[in-house]
Amino acid sequence: MPSAGRKPDGAGAAPRLALLGALMLAGLGFLAARLHTFQVVENALYEGRQNRISLRRVRLPATRGRILDRNGAVLADNRPSWCVAFYIEELRAAGPWSNTVNRVDAEIDRTAAFLGREREVSREAIARHVHQSRPIPLVAFRDLADAELARFCEWDDAPPGTEVFVQAARVYPEKDLACHVVGYVGRGEPKPPPPGEYPDEFDPSRFNYFFHDLEGRSGIERTGDAALAGRGGLETLRIDAIGYKREVYPEIEPEPGRDVVLTLDADLQRAAERALGTNRAAAVVLDVRNGDVLALATAPRYDLSRFTPAVPADYWAALSADPKSPFLNRAASGRYAPGSVVKPVVALAALRAGAIAPDTVLHCDGKYSFGTDPQGREIAIHCTGWHGDLDVRRALAVSCNPFFNETGIRLGWDTGLRAAYENLGFGRAPRVGIPVGGGYLPDRRHWIQRDTANVAMGQGDLLVTPLQVAVMAMALANRGTLVQPRLVRDPGTGVVHGERVVLGRMDWNDRDMDLVREGMRDAVRTWRGTGHRAAVPGLDVAGKTGTAQYKAKVDGVWERRKHAWMIAYAPADAPKYALAVLVEDAPHGGGTDAGPIVKDLLLHLFPEYAAAEEPPPEDAPAEDDSDAPAVLEEPDDD
Secondary structure (H helix, E strand, C coil): CCCCCCCCCCCCHHHHHHHHHHHHHHHHHHHHHHHHHHHEEEEEEEHHHHHHEEEEECCCCCCCCCCCCCCCCEEEEEEEEEEEEHHHCCCCCCCCHHHHHHHHHHHHHHHHHHCCCCCCCCCHHHHHHHHHHCCEEEEEECCHHHHHHHHHCCCCCCCCCCEEEEEEEECCCCCCHHHHHHEEEEEEECCCCCCCCCCCCCCCCCCCECCCCCCCCCCHHCCCCHHHHHHHHEEEEEEECCEEEEEEEECCCCEECEEEEEECCHHHHHHHHHCCCCCCCCEEECCCCEEEEEEEECCCCCCCHHHCCCHHHHHHHHHHHHHCCCCCCHHHCECCHHHHHHHHHHHHHHHHHHCCCCCCCCCCCCCEEECCCCCCCCEEEECCCCCECCHHHHHHHHHHHHHHHHHHHCCCCHHHHHHHHHHHCCCCCCCCCCCCCCCCCEEEEECCCHHHHHCCCCCCCCCEEEHHHHHHHHHHHCCCCEEEEEEEEEEECCCCCCCCCCCEEEECCCCHHHHHHHHHHHHHHHCCCHHHHHHHHHCCCCCEEHHHHHHHECCCCEEEEEEEEEEEECCCCCCCEEEEEEECCCCCCCCCCCHHHHHHHHHHHHHHHHHCCCCCCCCCCCCCCHHHHHCCEEEECC
């Protein structure tokens, strides 16, 4: 029998078991509560953290818009560029990341040997991609030819994780046509999307990875980039702990860029470039009715088709070293003394101010003298012609320098000449749609009387661009209305700009305009006119030539050289087109240089007059050089 004071077996174990059970239930309850908190209450918080760790946003490039001429001719387009891409997750090698880099490097070498072409990515680029961008494919070979593409697709022993990858490449069907206007593209650098480009719910404040867009580097490709580029797409990748892609979630499809339509006429542009030939030269044709730029031609040019998918280093180096400066857009940005093409404006300003009258007659004995220097030598501006007595109309036709030297001095620089040039836009870059130059309008520092005489015939410090001179010719054609030139007809918005933008009115009266316009017609239609080589039988043309001297230092020696100019508009009574042509280092504006180019352009603009062409009579003067000043001033010693 058990003793009276001893507890039965198991009597003390029951409370302990109960306590243990309670603790276990409490623990289970706590775990259940925490599980509920994690999975229900704080689900969004932890899901967001997980997504930030495992999700990567990738920007997809958009198809670039085209560039078209006014009639729909394609100047810039896109084509598929077939590439070979390597997916790093399928080439992973055991051990450190350098092993994976080695494997990818070896497979790229093997692929290059199979295709028979040089490899395009370095080992450093592979390592950078493996460490920074391994969820997206590494594009190792670009722009495969058709034969290379077919061969790769039939390769039984192709490296694992490779596939054909398509990217858009720019194509320029017309090669060098209007190359300075169209421009070229390069690979765009990653940058944050502009505000409002993507819906707020996607909030792509930054992308993790980019497939690079094409980005405009010059011309319309650059200034129209916002319209041409379109909107990039967005996809999300889910990656694993090692950084490899596991799933792809398309989010936003790329939105193609919009087409940009120019006012250029591709056929006229081609005719202008052909007429410029191998010269260093420029030609501008404007529509007098609305300011449309129909041709903006420069020579020499460069082949845009060589710039895609990337410009070869040797071609770029050759262009950069070329002394003819093929990258210079001479028509829009070249700066030159205008020479005698400004004389109609000088005449109009002087007539308006009363410095001369319509019946004023001045005498030309072949020079305009300023007296003598301290050594007793005559200081004079010469011209090769000896015109005798002449009025405004004849002075314009034969381009008499002494007449306009005296006219300019009577008018004065501050009191008339500078305002006339400034009102025409000289010294300011016109807004045309691409970067252009503004020339140079001199101030009056250290000004002497000879400076006024020089700028009155377009010499001295006055500098203009061919585009500015064409705008001046358009103002002469439309009797004093200054119209803004327009190069972009549809900037990709679907809305065509208005008919014209008027920048101002010149204070020229009709009587003076009639007189000056008759002088410009005489310059072309008479054999003694300096622009007679631009005459088109049956077509009434008004024009003005110019021969601008400048100084160039060649091998340490100063040389006097000349640029040839001509402006024109036609038909003279009801002008449709205004033209400006410049030829560098050419002897005569109206001779065998600018004049014949103007004639070629007029025949293209008015083909109905081509049948009336006839050779000049045998007794026609070979050249009237009175347009060119024989002596200006001695060059500086430095």
